Amino acid sequence: EAGVTQFPSHSVIEKGQTVTLRCDPISGHDNLYWYRRVMGKEIKFLLHFVKESKQDESGMPNNRFLAERTGGTYSTLKVQPAELEDSGVYFCASSLDLDTGELFFGEGSRLTVL
Amino acid sequence: EDQVTQSPEALRLQEGESSSLNCSYTVSGLRGLFWYRQDPGKGPEFLFTLYSAGEEKEKERLKATLTKKESFLHITAPKPEDSATYLCAVQNAGNNRKLIWGLGTSLAVNP
Numbered sequence: 001e002a003g004v005t006q007f008p009s010h011s012v013i014e015k016g017q018t019v020t021l022r023c024d025p026i027s028g029h030d031n032l033y034w035y036r037r038v039m040g041k042e043i044k045f046l047l048h049f050v051k052e053s054k055q056d057e058s059g060m061p062n063n064r065f066l067a068e069r070t071g072g073t074y075s076t077l078k079v080q081p082a083e084l085e086d087s088g089v090y091f092c093a094s095s096l097d098l099d100t101g102e103l104f105f106g107e108g109s110r111l112t113v114l
Numbered sequence: 115e116d117q118v119t120q121s122p123e124a125l126r127l128q129e130g131e132s133s134s135l136n137c138s139y140t141v142s143g144l145r146g147l148f149w150y151r152q153d154p155g156k157g158p159e160f161l162f163t164l165y166s167a168g169e170e171k172e173k174e175r176l177k178a179t180l181t182k183k184e185s186f187l188h189i190t191a192p193k194p195e196d197s198a199t200y201l202c203a204v205q206n207a208g209n210n211r212k213l214i215w216g217l218g219t220s221l222a223v224n225p
Contacts, residue, residue, distance in 0.1 A: 004157070031211070033212075035213075041217075042118070042215045042216060042217050042218075043158075043201070043203075043213075043215040044215070045212035045213065045214075048210070048211055048212065055210075055211070056210045056211070056212060058210065058212075059212065091157050091158075093157070098211060099145075099211070100163075101145075101146045101148040101160075101163055101203065101205050101213060102148075102160045102163060103158075103160065103213070104160070105157030105158050105159070106157050107155065107156050107157050108156075108157055
């Protein structure tokens with residue numbers, strides 16, 4: 001069974017440009033999460049989808065970040081326009097049950113904003 | 115504010131040398147505490163869930179314990195393949211399901 005896949009694995013963009021990160025969760029997992037790790041800091045929650053609905057987006061830094069989950073399957077996270085402080089590793093995770101803390105993570109998308 | 119603090123930041127052991135990692139937490143009602151392992155270039159990999167003080171979980175050379183203020187991850191007779199960053203996270207008892215993470219402990223086991 002395929003795990004959580006993320007694309008791209010690494011993206012380097014200029015400040016002001018747009019980047020879209022994609023996450024394909026494990027098939028059948030209704031819960032999809034985005035987390036981010038900035039260098040030297042702990043992993044931070046961004047948002048949580050249940051199927052196609054945003055359950056909790058309290059961790060989204062500002063309105064330059066837009067997350068979508070089409071038809072309750074894959075999800076995209078768009079950063080527009082990117083700023084230097086957006087650099088970090090963006091992790092996607094999925095889970096079958098809402099109340100579990102057992103999340104299945106992808107390998108992450110490393111974003112570098114120059 | 116919910117917070118997780120892990121110590122030490124880094125630990126180097128000889129193969130077979132047992133030790134413990136610490137995770138101290140403050141949370142407004144604990145739903146669960148989680149241990150994950152992360153290898154370089156990979157995402158975190160789930161190890162254990164602990165729900166209440168006194169609970170213990172074991173998996174191979176790892177054993178996790180929980181009190182009302184902290185959790186320990188005991189590593190018995192570690193092997194080089196146990197080298198990784200070990201992350202602790204908590205989930206509060208509110209309506210959200212987000213995990214609050216510590217910075218992790220980087221463990222290196224020398225052969």
